[in-house]
Amino acid sequence: MAVLRIHFGVDDLARVRIADEPDPMWEILLSLHVLRYREVAEPLARWRRRVAPVLPGVVRSLLALAPPIGYSPDFLTPSSRSLEEGVEAVLRTPKRFLRADLELLAAPPTWARPLADGEPGPLRALGAALAEYHRRVLEPHWTHIRSAVEADRLGRVRGLLSGGYEELLRDLHPTLRWEAPTLQVHYRFGERDLHLGGRGLRLVPSYFCVDRPIMLRDHERQPVLVYPVNRRTTDRRHSGKLSALLGQTRAAALEAIGGGCTTGELARRLGVSPASASVHATVLREAGLTTSRRHRNTVMHTVSPLGVDLLNPVSLSVTD
Incomplete structure (x- = not known):
């Protein structure tokens, strides 16, 4: 190597x-690789079984740009925090990068030739395919x-x-x-x-x-x-024990706060009202599992060291 x-x-x-946050464009590309690997370990194999019945028709064209072995075009993975931002960056890729990247692809599909020339129609079709794939295949598991x-x-x-x-x-x-x-x-x-x-x-x-x-x-x-x-x-084998300790919703709230989020973001991640998210955040903070800091009109919540230990009980003693 x-x-x-x-x-x-x-x-x-x-x-x-x-x-x-997960980078949506990298997760799209790498999940396409996983779809074509002969063998993958759990939980990726479980994910692949679950999404197999719902793969959209656009997946075939995307797979042609994402061989699991060898080079995949760099322009497919602009750094982004949201799907919309990432797709827009793909659509803005300069023509010289499109051409250079596609020339490095081992077996570029014939339909990619106008894409290499930066033609707007094929670019928009690629952006739509990326968005549809994310919506159908990744978003339910996000x-x-x-x-x-x-x-x-x-x-x-x-x-x-x-x-x-x-x-x-x-x-x-x-x-x-x-x-x-x-x-x-x-x-x-x-x-x-x-x-x-x-x-x-x-x-x-x-x-x-x-x-x-x-x-x-x-x-x-x-x-x-x-x-x-x-x-x-990240296997979350302790989630059942954590739910028994905190209750299912509070355990989910602690996991959802993760690296930090506002009350509004917590509400969206849990699928609850902002008022309910605020109550859960308050209970977790009073238990010493999170900390909260006000910044202007928002409150940012982060997991405390004690909360990290509950979420990740083996991270300090077990290595890959």
């Missing part, structure tokens, strides 16, 4: 960031996906507070190797060096990423490292 060496400067370590990502992020943030950025990078995944000031990544595109040059690195925990972390091939774009969530911390 080839190695990509990511070279950090002092400014780069200060600009390492962990995404606080609460669980978000909980998995947030649980992983909580564990990383706790490690960051105790050991700093170098400890965070060292423990990110077993296939990574940190030798200051360089992070070595198993890489499928040959031996390469990436000098961050003050741009920092965006870390994206992903529910559908399997095996090992991945990066964009084009190193001129904003550096991003996508890595598998720690499934030992």
